[in-house]
Amino acid sequence: MKKSSLFLCIALPLLLVSCSDDLNQVPISAATTSTFYSQPNDFIQAVNAVYSDLRTYPDRQLNLSETRSDNLYAVSDGGVRDWEGINSFQKTIASNPYVTEAWATNFNGIYRANVLLDQLKTNGAIITTAGLRTRLEAEARFLRAFFYFDLVRWFGKVPVIDRPVVASQALTIPRSPLADVYTFIQSDLEFAATNLPDTYAAADRGRATRWAAKTALALVHMTRSGPTYDIEGPGLGLNEWDKALTLLNEIIASGKFSVLPNYSDIFSYTNENNAEVIFDVQYATGLSPVVGSTFAWLLAPDTWFQANGKPVQGGLSIRPVSNDLLKSYEAADIRKAFSIQTGYTFNGVAETQSFFKKYVDLTKVPANRVDWPINFIVYRYTDVLMLKAECILRGKTGGTQADVDAIVNQVRARAKVPAFTNVTFDQLLQERRKEFAAEGLRWHDLVRSGQITTIIPAWIAADDVQKRMLPFQKDYILYPIPQTELDVKPGLYTQNAGY
Structure with missing residues (x-):
């Protein structure tokens, strides 16, 4: 992670800690929302603070997506774990810390964004640089x-x-119908796709571009096109x-991105911000407070790090x-060996269980487990291509079966498997x-596909050798x-069915 790139900032709830335009950390003492926005750079610092709530996004995808899916049989060998x-x-997982974190961190990011947007309306005239105010809003x-x-x-x-609300106001706002939430999301992404730049200078690399917004918007359309399953989210069956x-197709036609010839190069610590990256969560190491990645150390067990002479994580x-x-x-398939560790020996004892090691470079293990020097790719170009293939297979014009075959076989050729x-x-x-x-x-793929209600039960029947899993519903x-959200004001929210 280069120090000229966009860094994540650790920011207090009222934006008391800030960063410069490239997110190098410069603390502000005794700042408040009412007095903080006095010069253009304050708005830049504020948007950087919004980015800071992406820090745990990769951890969340591991804890709530990979672990929930048929990719992991997450029965621990060292006592009961939250996963x-x-x-x-x-x-009985309403108090699970992973569930609580997903709600709290996302709403904290929303709060920070609302504070900034409110101040842009109130004090945005301070910003005189052409286009900067609109970019920050986007x-x-x-x-x-x-x-x-x-x-x-x-x-x-x-x-x-x-808008910014205080705690007492938040306790009066109920959950909105799913269609209304999506309308709100779509409006924001359409504004962003229109007003964000195509690229940034090196010092601002990592900020959202119009291509990131278009990718997110495409995924929103696809997600709400998925089946409803007769539950309230995330699919609406909208086609x-x-x-x-x-x-x-607009992202592809832009010519801004390409498929790397080597799979491992996508995730290389020395090849960040490569041609596959459309949007990523950026980290930096060696700073105080620490703003490195926490994702990589969650993947692998301590004994594997120790077996390779590395610090306990x-x-x-x-x-x-x-x-x-x-x-x-x-x-x-070369992706298996790169992504998965299939065994090792520690202190003369062979471990036969496999685990993910993608994003782990044993030559880059930090002394501090929460200071890993690797960005996490949220949207990458191969995903855009394969999402296009999915839309075509849904029967939509704008591509052919030959296009689908070409996309999939480009991916398979890189993986060294037949077409x-x-x-x-x-x-x-x-x-x-x-x-x-x-x-x-x-x-998310399983939910969107409509196959989750068949694939997961079949997987449980085949893989749950310890009989630890409950029937899927x-x-x-x-x-x-x-x-915690149900307890703060009983009756404001109704618990989701099944819990």
């Missing part, structure tokens, strides 16, 4: 939409808050695959990769599973509303 209730579909609205979309995919209906396809046991995923790779002909939807879904393993996409597509 086990997530993995085994327990009904960044804030992109991030607000990003946080809301994350919430929708986990919880379904959520309260729509479009907007054509709208998504138009946006995806967190005392975690293994979250095993499922047998079903392991068996899905063809023998020649397909007449690629089916099921083959595409399976290819996405292998391509994006450990990147947090699997659960469609209600478990959503997570419960955190118990």
Whole structure:
């Protein structure tokens, strides 16, 4: 992670800690919302603080998407872990810290975005640099939409808050219908897609671009086009695959991105901000307070780090990769060896369970487990191409079966496996599973596909050798509303069904 790139900032709730335009940290003492916005750079610092709430986004995708999906059979070998209730579909996870974090962090980001947007309306005239005010508004609205979309995919209906509110006001705002939440998200992303720049100078690399906004908007259209399952989120059955396809084709036609020839180069610590990256969560190391990545150390057990002469990271046991995923790779597929560690020996004892190691470079292990020097890719170009193939297979014009085959076979050629002909939807879904393993996409793919209610029960029957998992129900597509939110004002929210 280069120090000229956009850094994540740790910011207090009222934006008491700030960063410069490139997010180098410059503390502000005794600042308040009413006095903070006195010069143009204050608005830049404020939007940087909104970005800071992306810091745990990668952890959340591991904890709530990968662990919930058929990619991991997350039964620990070292005592009960918080992820086990997530993995085994327990009904009593409303107080699970991973569930609570998803709600709290996203709404904290929304609050910060709302404060900034409110101040742009009130004091934005301070900003005289051409186009800067509009850009900052577009960044804030992109991030607000990003946080809301994350919430929708986990919880379904959520309260729509479009302005700064104090705690007493928040206690009067109920959850909005899912369609209204999506309308709000779409409005923000459309503004961002129109007003964000194509690219930034090196000092601002990592900020959201119009291509990031178009990717997010395409994914919103695809997600709400998914089936409803007769629950309240995230699918609405709207059949907007054509709208998504138009946006995806615009991203492809931009010529700004390309597929890297080597799979491992996408995730290289020395090749960040490469041609595959459309949007990522950026980190920096060696700063105080610490703003490095926390994602990489969550993947692997301490004994593996120790076996390789590296510092203990967190005392975690293994979250095993499922047998079903392991068996899905063809023998020649190079993605398996890069993404998954299939065994090791520590102190003379052989460990046979497999775990994800994508994003872990043993030559870059930090002394501080929360200071890993690697960005996390949220949207990458291969995903855009494969989402296009998905829209085409949904029967939408703007591409052909030959285009689908070309996309999938480009991905497979890089993985060193033979080409397909007449690629089916099921083959595409399976290819996405292998391509994006450990990147947090699997659960969302299953929900959007309409196949989660068949794939997950079949996987449980085949892989749950310890009989630790409860039967899957469609209600478990959503997570419960955190118990803390239900307790603060009883009756304001109704718990999601199944919990």
